[in-house]
Amino acid sequence: MSNKIIQEKINKDYEWGWSFDIESEIAPKGLNEEIIRFISYKKNEPEWLLDIRLKSFRYWKELNHPHWAHINFQIPDFQDIIYYAAPKKKTLSSLDEVDPEIIKMFERLGIPLEEQKVLAGVTPNVAIDAVLDSISVKTTFREVLAEKGIIFCSFSEAVQNYPDIVKKYFGSVVPYTDNFYAALNSAVFSDGSFCYIPKGVRCPMELSTYFRINTAGTGQFERTLIIADEDSYVSYLEGCTAPRRDENQLHAAVVEIIAHKNAEVKYSTVQNWFPGNKDGKGGVFNFVTKRGICLEDNSKISWTQVETGSSITWKYPSVILKGNNSVGEFYSIALTNNYQQADTGTKMIHIGKNTRSTIVSKGIAAGYSQNTYRGLVQIRKGTEKSRNFSQCDSLLLSDTCGAHTFPYIEVKDISAIVEHEATTGKISEEQLFYCIQRGIDKEKAISIIVNGYCKDILNKLPMEFAVEAQKLLEISLEGSVG
Amino acid sequence: MSALLSIKNLHVSVNGNEILKGFNLVIQRGEIHAIMGPNGSGKSTLSYVLAGKEEYEMTEGEIIFNGKNILDLTPEERAREGLFLAFQYPIEIPGVNNVHFLRTALNSIRQHKGLEPIDTSEFLKLVKEKQKSLALPSNLINRSLNDGFSGGEKKKNEIFQLSILNPLLAILDETDSGLDIDALKIVAQGVNSYHNKENAVLVITHYQRLLDYIVPDFVHILYKGKIIKSGDKTLALELEKTGYESFKV
Ligand SMILES: Nc1ncnc2c1ncn2[C@@H]1O[C@H](COP(=O)(O)OP(=O)(O)OP(=O)(O)O)[C@@H](O)[C@H]1O
Ligand SMILES: [Mg+2]
Numbered sequence: 001m002s003n004k005i006i007q008e009k010i011n012k013d014y015e016w017g018w019s020f021d022i023e024s025e026i027a028p029k030g031l032n033e034e035i036i037r038f039i040s041y042k043k044n045e046p047e048w049l050l051d052i053r054l055k056s057f058r059y060w061k062e063l064n065h066p067h068w069a070h071i072n073f074q075i076p077d078f079q080d081i082i083y084y085a086a087p088k089k090k091t092l093s094s095l096d097e098v099d100p101e102i103i104k105m106f107e108r109l110g111i112p113l114e115e116q117k118v119l120a121g122v123t124p125n126v127a128i129d130a131v132l133d134s135i136s137v138k139t140t141f142r143e144v145l146a147e148k149g150i151i152f153c154s155f156s157e158a159v160q161n162y163p164d165i166v167k168k169y170f171g172s173v174v175p176y177t178d179n180f181y182a183a184l185n186s187a188v189f190s191d192g193s194f195c196y197i198p199k200g201v202r203c204p205m206e207l208s209t210y211f212r213i214n215t216a217g218t219g220q221f222e223r224t225l226i227i228a229d230e231d232s233y234v235s236y237l238e239g240c241t242a243p244r245r246d247e248n249q250l251h252a253a254v255v256e257i258i259a260h261k262n263a264e265v266k267y268s269t270v271q272n273w274f275p276g277n278k279d280g281k282g283g284v285f286n287f288v289t290k291r292g293i294c295l296e297d298n299s300k301i302s303w304t305q306v307e308t309g310s311s312i313t314w315k316y317p318s319v320i321l322k323g324n325n326s327v328g329e330f331y332s333i334a335l336t337n338n339y340q341q342a343d344t345g346t347k348m349i350h351i352g353k354n355t356r357s358t359i360v361s362k363g364i365a366a367g368y369s370q371n372t373y374r375g376l377v378q379i380r381k382g383t384e385k386s387r388n389f390s391q392c393d394s395l396l397l398s399d400t401c402g403a404h405t406f407p408y409i410e411v412k413d414i415s416a417i418v419e420h421e422a423t424t425g426k427i428s429e430e431q432l433f434y435c436i437q438r439g440i441d442k443e444k445a446i447s448i449i450v451n452g453y454c455k456d457i458l459n460k461l462p463m464e465f466a467v468e469a470q471k472l473l474e475i476s477l478e479g480s481v482g
Numbered sequence: 483m484s485a486l487l488s489i490k491n492l493h494v495s496v497n498g499n500e501i502l503k504g505f506n507l508v509i510q511r512g513e514i515h516a517i518m519g520p521n522g523s524g525k526s527t528l529s530y531v532l533a534g535k536e537e538y539e540m541t542e543g544e545i546i547f548n549g550k551n552i553l554d555l556t557p558e559e560r561a562r563e564g565l566f567l568a569f570q571y572p573i574e575i576p577g578v579n580n581v582h583f584l585r586t587a588l589n590s591i592r593q594h595k596g597l598e599p600i601d602t603s604e605f606l607k608l609v610k611e612k613q614k615s616l617a618l619p620s621n622l623i624n625r626s627l628n629d630g631f632s633g634g635e636k637k638k639n640e641i642f643q644l645s646i647l648n649p650l651l652a653i654l655d656e657t658d659s660g661l662d663i664d665a666l667k668i669v670a671q672g673v674n675s676y677h678n679k680e681n682a683v684l685v686i687t688h689y690q691r692l693l694d695y696i697v698p699d700f701v702h703i704l705y706k707g708k709i710i711k712s713g714d715k716t717l718a719l720e721l722e723k724t725g726y727e728s729f730k731v
Contacts, residue, residue, distance in 0.1 A: 429536075430573045437533050437569075438587035438643065439561035439594070448586065452577030452626065 027084035033057065036187055039084050043156050043190075046163055049170075056176035056186035063180050071341050071370070073312055076250050076285060081219040083188045141205065150234075151196040152207050155223050158194035165196060169227055173256040173293045173320070181252040181287045181314075185221045189254065192222035197232040197263070206462055208237040219250040226256070228263035230296075235266040237465055249274075249284045251310075257292030259299035261323070265292065268461050269305040269317075270469050275476075276311035280339025280368075283311025290317035294326030294352070302329035303346065304460045306469040308476040311340055316374065318347035321355035321386075328357040331457045333469075335450070335476050336369030336401070345375035345406075350386040350416070359390040362454050365401035366477065372404040379416040387417045394424040395453055397446065397477075447474040484549055486511045486682050487532075487651055493542035494524075494531045500541070501527045503707035509651070512679040516693055517686050518718060519704030520726050525686045526570055528704075529655045533567045534560050548650055561587075562594035564650030564681075568640035568657050575627040580639070581609060583627050584646055591647060612645045616672050633660035641672040652676065653684045658692040670695030690722040703729055 027035055036057055040050040065075045145152050151162060158166050176186035193209040209224065228234055251273060259265050267290075276283025286309070292301035303317040319328030330346035348357035357377065365371035377388045394403035405422050427449060435445035451458070451470055458466045487509040494502040501524045509515055519525050531538040532545065534557030545552040548563055555563060575583070589599040600608075613623055616638055628636050637657050644652050654673065658666055673696050677683055685696055693701070693715060701717040702709045703726070711717065711729055721729070 428573070431575050433533075433535055433557070434569065434573045434575065435583075435587075436558045437561050437567055438583075438647065439558055439590040440587055441558050441590065444586065444590070448578055448583065449575060452575055455577030455626075 025084075025086050026082055029082050030079045031057075031081070031083060031188065035083055039188060039190060042084065042086075043159065045159055048167060049159060052171065052176065053187050056183050057188075059176060060180065060183035060187055063183060066180050068314060068343055071312060071314070071343055071372075073285070073341070078184075081250060083219060083221070084190055086190075144205075145203070145207075148201050148204065149198040150201060150203055151194065153194055155189075155192040155194045155225065158225070162194075162196070165227065166194070166225065169225055169256065169258055171256075173258060173291050174254050174289050178289060182254055182289045185223065185252050185254045185289070188219075189221045189223040192224045192253070193226075194224070195226045195234065195236065197228045197234045199229045200231045201229075202232065203234040206235050206237050208239070210239050219252065221251075222253045224253065224255040226265060226267070226292075227258045228260060228265045228299075230261040230263060232260075233264045235462060236268070237462065238267070238269045239272070239465075239468075251284050251286050251288070253288045253290075255288070255290040255317075257301055259292065259294050259296075259301050259323075259326075261296035262298045263296075264300040264302075266302045266304070267292070267317070268465055269303075269307070270461075270465060270472060271305065271307045271309050271313070272472055272476075273309035274311075275309050275338065275340050278338045278367075280311065283340075284309065286310035286313045286315060288313075288315045290315065291320065291347075292318070292328075293320040294323045294328065294355075296323040296326075297352070298325045299323050300327040300329075302327075302331070302460075304329075304331040304457065305333070305344075306454075306457075306461070306472065307332070307334040307342060307344060308472050310342070313340075313342040313344055315344045316346055318349070319357065320349045320351065321357065322351045323355075324352040325354045326352055327355070330357075330359045330361070330375075331460045332361045332373075333364070333454045333457050333473070334361070334371055334373075335364040335473055336366065336371045337476055338367040338369060340367075340369040341372075342370070343372040343374055345373045347376040348378070348388060350377075350379040350383045350388070350413075353382070353384040353386070355383060355386045357388045359388070359392070360457060361390075361392045362457060363392070363394040363403050363405075364397065364450055364453070365394065365403050366397035368398075368400045370402045370404070372406065374406045374408075376408040376410070377418060378410045379413050379418065381412040383413045383416060385415045385417075386413065388419070390418075390420045392420075392422045393453075394422075395450065396424070396426050397450075443478065444474075447477050450477060485509060485546070486548055487684075488546045489543070490545075491543040492528075492531070492540065492545065494527055495539050495541050496527065496537055501707055502531070505543070505704075505708060507702065507709065509682045509684065511650075511682055513700065514677065514683045514685065514696060514698045516696075516698040516701045516715075516718065517684065517704050517709075518688065518701065518721060523704045524707045525704055526655055529567050529570075529653045529684075529686065532560075532565060532653060533557060558590070559594075561649075562591045566644055566647060566649035566652050568637075568644060568652065568654045570655040570659075570686075572628050572631075572636040572640055574629045574631070576629045578627045580623050580625055580627050584609075584643055587643070588647060608646060612642055612672075615675065616642050616645070617668050618642055634662060634665050637661055638665060638669060641669050645672055645676050648676065648681075650681050651684065652681070653686070655686045656688065657685075658687055658689060666692065667695060690718040693718050705729065 027038055036053050040053055142152055174182050176183045195207055197203055226236060257265050273284035273286055294301055301319045307313055321328050328348050334342045334344050336342045346359055361373045363371040363373055373392045379386050392405050396403055403424055407420055409418055411418055431449050432445050451473055458469055461469055485508045489507045492502050492505040517525055585605055637660055661669060698715050701713055701715060703711045
């Protein structure tokens with residue numbers, strides 16, 4: 001029956017597929033040292049940063065493109081990508097100077113850039129850094145945050161205003177030598193968010209970055225750096241969309257998180273890049289390196305992700321548990337439909353004593369999609385009583401999709417406790433029939449059941465984000481029913 | 483007015499096995515019918531074919547529900563037209579909030595009738611009222627749908643849904659099995675307070691006990707896919723004394 005109920009029929013529509021006409025300054029296509037110098041010059045960067053870019057580029061040129069099992073695709077033509085596109089009329093100082101078209105565009109995305117509008121309602125609980133193509137156009141509520149000593153600004157500004165902090169941490173968690181796309185990003189990254197929470201400060205609102213690709217043919221290579229000093233706490237949200245275009249667009253970000261003693265960082269992502277059309281044409285290649293380090297004792301880093309977009313996703317938000325008693329968490333929902341391919345998971349590297357990690361992954365595959373969990377739990381010698389618990393569940397909504405699980409476990413310490421659970425199942429016909437018998441249509445029923453299946457992870461998201469994620473799951477499932 | 487449900491010469495096969503073999507039944511609005519029959523006689527099969535479960539194939543006959551040929555309606559349309567099945571074995575749906583689910587169901591039915599989605603406070607009032615009258619613990623209705631419910635709780639929850647969705651025809655497939663004595667009375671009260679002149683109830687049960695509380699206008703004995711005898715409520719009493727043996731043809 002599932003064959004008949006759940007099959008491709010309706011062309012799913014990507015709600016965020018429009019683009020705005022915004023006047024942009026665009027670098028010529030292609031990648032060479034000249035372009036890199038141009039980006040660095042545009043951003044008025046210090047010499048050391050240009051050096052890193054050039055070193056990264058030279059290193060990258062020597063690398064071969066990585067090969068991943070279970071993913072079929074055409075390697076991007078790196079000379080056919082625009083590496084820098086910036087809206088012309090933007091300034092960083094005041095909203096009045098931001099192009100009204102940009103404000104309108106973000107408004108249509110549901111991202112308010114005008115602080116007074118947000119304030120008119122209730123007290124703000126989210127500060128936003130809006131990144132359009134290559135650069136950050138506006139960061140809201142910085143003054144409120146500055147009172148607490150919190151720095152939340154675009155990466156470019158941080159380079160100008162806090163070069164010492166940037167220099168100290170940049171590349172310390174994800175060195176440019178880490179992988180092909182980390183090297184590429186380190187060479188050409190254009191902007192991103194920077195956030196520093198000082199000692200003893202609990203960040204009073206969610207910090208959020210919203211990424212939007214607008215210009216055709218551009219790649220987005222943003223760089224995010226989050227530093228939580230001793231005894232601090234921050235919850236960080238990331239959202240993203242891109243216009244619907246026939247060609248593939250490349251998104252290769254690097255996110256680095258550093259948690260000092262007793263600090264806690266929660267990083268939540270709702271990823272909704274354009275997934276391509278129902279025949280698998282177009283869509284964003286999302287090749288992202290995200291990693292955090294629990295640098296000192298009792299620190300905690302927690303990744304929560306809801307991945308519904310992109311035609312291809314490679315992404316393994318990881319935690320290096322260096323400090324004693326540190327905690328790493330990874331909660332993931334990856335939903336693929338049509339011809340989407342997702343290969344996602346995490347690495348938990350246990351180095352400190354008594355470190356703990358939890359992995360909960362829910363993969364949902366529909367249509368002709370491929371959904372892979374790939375994860376590594378490494379417990380090094382001398383970690384003393386470290387633990388990991390992993391649970392990887394897959395739900396199949398069609399007979400033509402695939403779900404795969406590759407849990408790698410390397411345990412070098414005999415006192416470690418590692419538990420792994422995995423399930424793979426089809427959506428239950430009995431559950432579907434029950435919903436339908438109550439008058440609910442099949443598509444809605446599937447979305448209800450899938451949402452229920454993901455409940456534990458949705459609950460980890462901040463409230464507003466959870467609601468958005470829930471809607472997104474529903475939309476992404478559209479057309480998965482015949 | 484025409485019958486609410488009229489079944490003529492119904493033949494139903496599952497996986498090529500004929501289970502119902504010429505089944506006839508007419509239910510008028512305002513009536514309560516009970517069907518009794520030995521295990522495997524086809525009672526649940528009847529309820530599934532009415533609700534439109536896919537593998538239950540109608541090979542012959544006709545079912546008219548509320549003036550419409552049931553074959554013209556998808557299972558969700560049947561539900562929205564007012565056909566409700568309280569399942570013999572209600573399924574668990576983890577992570578799906580019981581009340582949210584019910585609201586989605588109610589709004590689907592309302593939309594079908596051209597009504598606006600129910601107002602939140604009105605809905606909560608309704609939920610509260612029904613929850614009280616069925617003596618359901620409030621944590622139960624806010625938990626995941628049937629998830630980890632005891633057998634009896636699941637059955638009660640079916641009647642809770644019935645009372646909120648307020649259908650035209652309620653088919654209760656062994657709702658009494660698994661209920662303790664008090665719960666049985668409460669559930670029966672729930673059904674009775676739902677029941678009125680406009681709607682009808684089809685009770686499937688093994689035990690006369692339930693029929694002390696939900697008093698049927700007609701009792702039918704289903705045997706090997708056919709009704710072999712119909713009568714009033716005394717038929718159930720008779721059956722309890724003699725068993726099915728004496729009715730075999
Ligand atoms: N999906 C199915 N596949 C194969 N056989 C089935 C299926 N569903 C029902 N049957 C068979 O049809 C017959 C009637 O089953 P049904 O569930 O309707 O009986 P019942 O009268 O409800 O019994 P009980 O009193 O035990 O609930 C049984 O022999 C059963 O095994
Ligand atoms: Mg039965």
